[in-house]
Structure formats: C-alpha cells, structure tokens
Amino acid sequence: MKNIQFLILILVLTSSCNFNAKIELPKAETVELKPFPKVEASIFENIFIVDENKCKKWNLPITRFKIEFPNNVKVDSAKIGIxxxxxxxxxxxxxxxxxxEFSIGYSDRNRLFEKEFGEKSAEQTLTNLKKRFPKAKELYKGMAEFYGQTNYQLNAEIEIKEKTPQNFIGIYKMFRTNYYPKTTDFNPINLGWTANQNSEIMNKADFGTKGLSGEIWKTFEFIE
Structure with missing residues (x-):
C-alpha cells in the first residue's frame, strides 16, 4: 500500500505487534459468515466494501465492513501483491x-487481553514517538468508551514546525483504538486519527464525531 500516512506510519512503525504488526491470517472458523448482502452508498458519493475474498487477496485478516466517503478526500486502500x-x-x-487523517487498519488483538496488550503497546509507542519528537505529549492512555465499546485508547500530541514532504505542519493530535464486530471478540479493526489545530477536532472526545473524518466514520458498518 503506498503510504500517504506520515503520522499514522510513525505509530505503525513504533508500536508493537498488538497494533499493526504483520500477522498470519486468522482461521476462517473464528467467525461464521452469513451470505453477503447488497450494500449501497446512502450518505456520500463513494462506498468502500471489504469482504473475505478481498482480505485474502490483500493478505489481511478477514473482516467485513462498508464505509462511505465524499469526493473531496484523498484515499489510499489496500492493494494486491504488496x-x-x-x-x-x-x-x-x-x-x-x-x-x-483517518485510517482503518487491522489488529491481532483479542478482547480478552485488550487492556493488557493495550498498555504495553501504548508505552512502547509513546517511548519511540518521543525519540523522534522529544516534546511529544501523552494526552491519554487507558480503557475508555468509543461508540458503544470500551477498548484501550491512546491519545498523544506532537508539533511539526517545518512542513514535511507529505504536507504535515502544525500541532497534531493522534488517537488510536480498536473496534470489534458485535458477533466476535476476535479480529477487530484498528482505528487511527490525526488532526491538526485547523481541524474541528480539538480533543479526544472529538475523534469520530467532528470534522469530515468523523462524518466518514459515522458511515462505517461491520457486515456480519
């Protein structure tokens, strides 16, 4: 996948396997999949649909979801062969x-160990993040509610004083958490947000609710 995600990439590279490290595909019997229904866009112009066949081609854990998005955003999605x-x-x-910036990535987390693995991952991520950005701030880490689920969350802040080739500059707040299907405690998605001071997103409670990325997230739905 061509990486347009500078800040998200930092968290990917500095976090442990419990956030975004490469893992083997889960066994198919972990979830009993029903026939795939017809899904159409209803909010935005575009819809992105993930099913088990696409996941196998991308060599990613099997999941099913749909999310909609407008034309005025830059989009990057999984690709075959990389x-x-x-x-x-x-x-x-x-x-x-x-x-x-908003990403939907995979996670190898199991809800039974959500807190334990979350604590270790957050500490390692923050330690490595501060090596690259010495003034990086931890804003929150711990179990908290997000859209009806209580999972481990990490919220941090960094400042980029000079514009990067990827067009990042300013004070950026970062937020990461897992989100599980209703029918299984395995194979959650990993949600990652980054927002600077010019966004409507000003604090942890704003992620997933405010800004255009919040409107995009509101169209997300697991297909189970």
Missing amino acids: ENFDYISFQIIENDIVIE
Missing part, C-alpha cells in the same frame, strides 16, 4: 496541508 497495513485511509487537505 504489504498492507490498512484496509483504507483518508486525508482531508486544506491549503496543501493535511488537517485530518
């Missing part, structure tokens, strides 16, 4: 600056 870390990612760009 190492993929995300199913799909979105960038909201204003005046050639990335103000919001």
Whole structure:
C-alpha cells in the first residue's frame, strides 16, 4: 500500500505487534459468515466494501465492513501483491496541508487481553514517538468508551514546525483504538486519527464525531 500516512506510519512503525504488526491470517472458523448482502452508498458519493475474498487477496485478516466517503478526500486502500497495513485511509487537505487523517487498519488483538496488550503497546509507542519528537505529549492512555465499546485508547500530541514532504505542519493530535464486530471478540479493526489545530477536532472526545473524518466514520458498518 503506498503510504500517504506520515503520522499514522510513525505509530505503525513504533508500536508493537498488538497494533499493526504483520500477522498470519486468522482461521476462517473464528467467525461464521452469513451470505453477503447488497450494500449501497446512502450518505456520500463513494462506498468502500471489504469482504473475505478481498482480505485474502490483500493478505489481511478477514473482516467485513462498508464505509462511505465524499469526493473531496484523498484515499489510499489496500492493494494486491504488496504489504498492507490498512484496509483504507483518508486525508482531508486544506491549503496543501493535511488537517485530518483517518485510517482503518487491522489488529491481532483479542478482547480478552485488550487492556493488557493495550498498555504495553501504548508505552512502547509513546517511548519511540518521543525519540523522534522529544516534546511529544501523552494526552491519554487507558480503557475508555468509543461508540458503544470500551477498548484501550491512546491519545498523544506532537508539533511539526517545518512542513514535511507529505504536507504535515502544525500541532497534531493522534488517537488510536480498536473496534470489534458485535458477533466476535476476535479480529477487530484498528482505528487511527490525526488532526491538526485547523481541524474541528480539538480533543479526544472529538475523534469520530467532528470534522469530515468523523462524518466518514459515522458511515462505517461491520457486515456480519
């Protein structure tokens, strides 16, 4: 997958296997899949659908979901024949600056060990993040509610003073958490957000609710 995600990539590279490391595909019997229904876009112009066949081609854990998005976002999605870390990612760009970034990646987490693995992953991520950005701040880490689920969350902040080739500059808040299907405690997706001071996203509670990335997330639905 061509990586347009500079800040998300930092977290991918610095976190342990419990966030985004490469793993073997899960066994098919972990989830009993029903016939795939017809799914159409109803909010935005475009729809991205993930099913078990696409996951096998991308060499990613099997999951099913749909998400919609408008035309005015930069999109990157998983591709065949290369190492993929995300199913799909979105960038909201204003005046050639990335103000919001949202990715849906895979996770090898099991809900039974969500807290334990989350703590270890967050500590390692923050340690390595501060090596690259010494003034990086931990804003929150721990179990918390997100859209009806209580999972481990990591919220941090960094400042980029000089514009990067990937068009990042400013103070960026980062947020990561897992999100599980209703029918299984295995194979959650990993949600990653990055937003700078020009976004509507100002604090942890705003991720997934405000900004265009929040409107995109609201169209997400597991297909079980």
